[in-house]
Amino acid sequence: MYNYSNCYDQTKGPDQNTLRFIDQPQTLINSQEGFIRGNMFNELYDPYLPTEPYRLTPQTEREAMLNKVREYTFALIDLNLYLDTHPNDVEKIKVFNQYSTQLRQVTNEFESRFGPLSLSSEYLNSYPWAWISTPWPWEVM
Amino acid sequence: MWKYEKKLEYPVNIRNKDVKMAKFLVTQYGGANGELAAALRYLNQRYTMPDEKGKALLTDIGTEELAHVEIISTMVYQLLKDATVEEMIEAGLGGHFAEHGKGLYPTDANGVPFTVKYFSTTGDPIADLQENMAAEQKARAVYENLMNMTNDPDVLAPLSFLRQREIIHFTRFKELHDEYKERGL
Numbered sequence: 001m002y003n004y005s006n007c008y009d010q011t012k013g014p015d016q017n018t019l020r021f022i023d024q025p026q027t028l029i030n031s032q033e034g035f036i037r038g039n040m041f042n043e044l045y046d047p048y049l050p051t052e053p054y055r056l057t058p059q060t061e062r063e064a065m066l067n068k069v070r071e072y073t074f075a076l077i078d079l080n081l082y083l084d085t086h087p088n089d090v091e092k093i094k095v096f097n098q099y100s101t102q103l104r105q106v107t108n109e110f111e112s113r114f115g116p117l118s119l120s121s122e123y124l125n126s127y128p129w130a131w132i133s134t135p136w137p138w139e140v141m
Numbered sequence: 142m143w144k145y146e147k148k149l150e151y152p153v154n155i156r157n158k159d160v161k162m163a164k165f166l167v168t169q170y171g172g173a174n175g176e177l178a179a180a181l182r183y184l185n186q187r188y189t190m191p192d193e194k195g196k197a198l199l200t201d202i203g204t205e206e207l208a209h210v211e212i213i214s215t216m217v218y219q220l221l222k223d224a225t226v227e228e229m230i231e232a233g234l235g236g237h238f239a240e241h242g243k244g245l246y247p248t249d250a251n252g253v254p255f256t257v258k259y260f261s262t263t264g265d266p267i268a269d270l271q272e273n274m275a276a277e278q279k280a281r282a283v284y285e286n287l288m289n290m291t292n293d294p295d296v297l298a299p300l301s302f303l304r305q306r307e308i309i310h311f312t313r314f315k316e317l318h319d320e321y322k323e324r325g326l
Contacts, residue, residue: 038151038305046308047301048285054298056152066148074150077205078309084198085316118146137149138215140156140222 026082028092031075031099035067040078063141065110069117072103143204150208151302155219155295160232162291163220164250169287169303170213171247171255174279176303178259180206182276186262186269191326195266198317202310209306212299214245220296266326270318277311 026041034040036053047053058064079096083089111123115134124130135141169175183203190196221229221243229238236252247255261272284304288297 035151036302038302039309041309044309044312045305048288048304054294054301056298058152059154063152063154067152070148070150070152073146073148077150077201080201081198081205081309081313084194084201085313085320087194117148118144120144131147134147137147137211138153138218140154140219141152 026086028079028095031071031102034078035071035074038074040075041082058141060141062114065106065114068106069103069110072099072106075099076103143207149212149215150205151212151299153212153215153219153295153299155216155293157293157295158223158228159220159291159293159296160224160228160234162293162296163217163224164232164234164237165290166213166220166250166287166296167217167246167248168250169280169283170210170217170245172249172253172283173259174276174283175247175249175255175259176206176209176213176280177247177255179203179273179276179280180210181257182260182262183273185260186273189264189266189269191266191321194320195317198313202313205306205310209303212303216296216299217245266321267318270314270321273314274311274318277307277314281307281311 024043026043028034028040029037029042029045031040033053036056037045037047038053039045056067058067076096076099079092079099083092083096086092107117108122111117111121115130116123119131171177180203183199183206187196187199187203190199221234224232224243226238229235237246237248240246261269261276263269263272281304284300284307288300288304291297291300
């Protein structure tokens with residue numbers, strides 16, 4: 001773990017170093033809504049026309065389950081970027097780790113039924129080689 | 142190093158071919174404000190960021206941009222998949238077909254090939270972050286232009302998602318930029 005306090009200029013005093021972001025609230029929306037918006041943060045959401053986000057309409061069970069994997073993956077991506085510039089936000093670190101647990105669960109559930117999503121998967125121990133038997137992301141589902 | 146995940150960050154299932162839209166959309170693959178330029182610029186700039194926050198943010202946004210390259214590439218591929226040669230000629234992609242067939246090739250909407258000039262790196266963190274903030278705004282504006290050029294919800298949904306990501310990336314670069322300014326870096 002990095003100690004971010006070492007990154008600051010200690011001569012400037014605590015106010016400038018640690019209180020910078022407190023006046024800018026960035027509250028989280030739930031992961032399902034955040035994913036279809038492309039933005040987990042209520043105050044930063046800035047839609048173009050139309051103002052309602054597009055609802056996903058998965059045509060298969062595989063696609064519906066994959067969307068859950070995408071949803072938690074996305075929550076982690078967006079929280080990661082936030083935490084890079086706000087490394088002292090304990091609450092958001094907790095939320096990050098909750099989504100991380102959920103992602104592991106849905107990924108395992110997905111892979112047990114539809115095959116590996118990555119080469120770190122536990123579902124590569126079958127014959128023939130499972131990695132090439134599942135669809136590639138650019139194929140229409 | 143990087144690890145591949147066999148899924149898109151956001152789903153793309155375009156059911157209707159649209160060769161003209163493919164010609165315009167390709168700019169977000171290989172244009173000056175496109176995802177490939179963004180990914181490679183951030184991953185190239187990260188080495189000279191002055192602290193751990195900067196190295197992390199440039200690495201992580203650069204990595205997400207690689208996922209956006211894959212989304213745009215998928216969209217272009219699906220829009221062109223069922224096109225005939227005649228349709229490609231008619232849509233202004235005759236030159237593309239002559240050079241690349243149905244293969245993907247990073248160009249802007251006018252067919253100008255991708256160039257590393259889009260990296261725009263100075264080694265000065267303030268200049269580089271201001272470059273990146275501008276790049277995110279320009280990419281957002283191009284996404285809005287593209288959203289005005291189609292009525293297909295299969296195309297609009299991923300464009301809307303990607304546009305929103307530009308807003309987040311801009312915000313994070315600005316937070317880092319403002320902190321560096323304040324600290325006199």
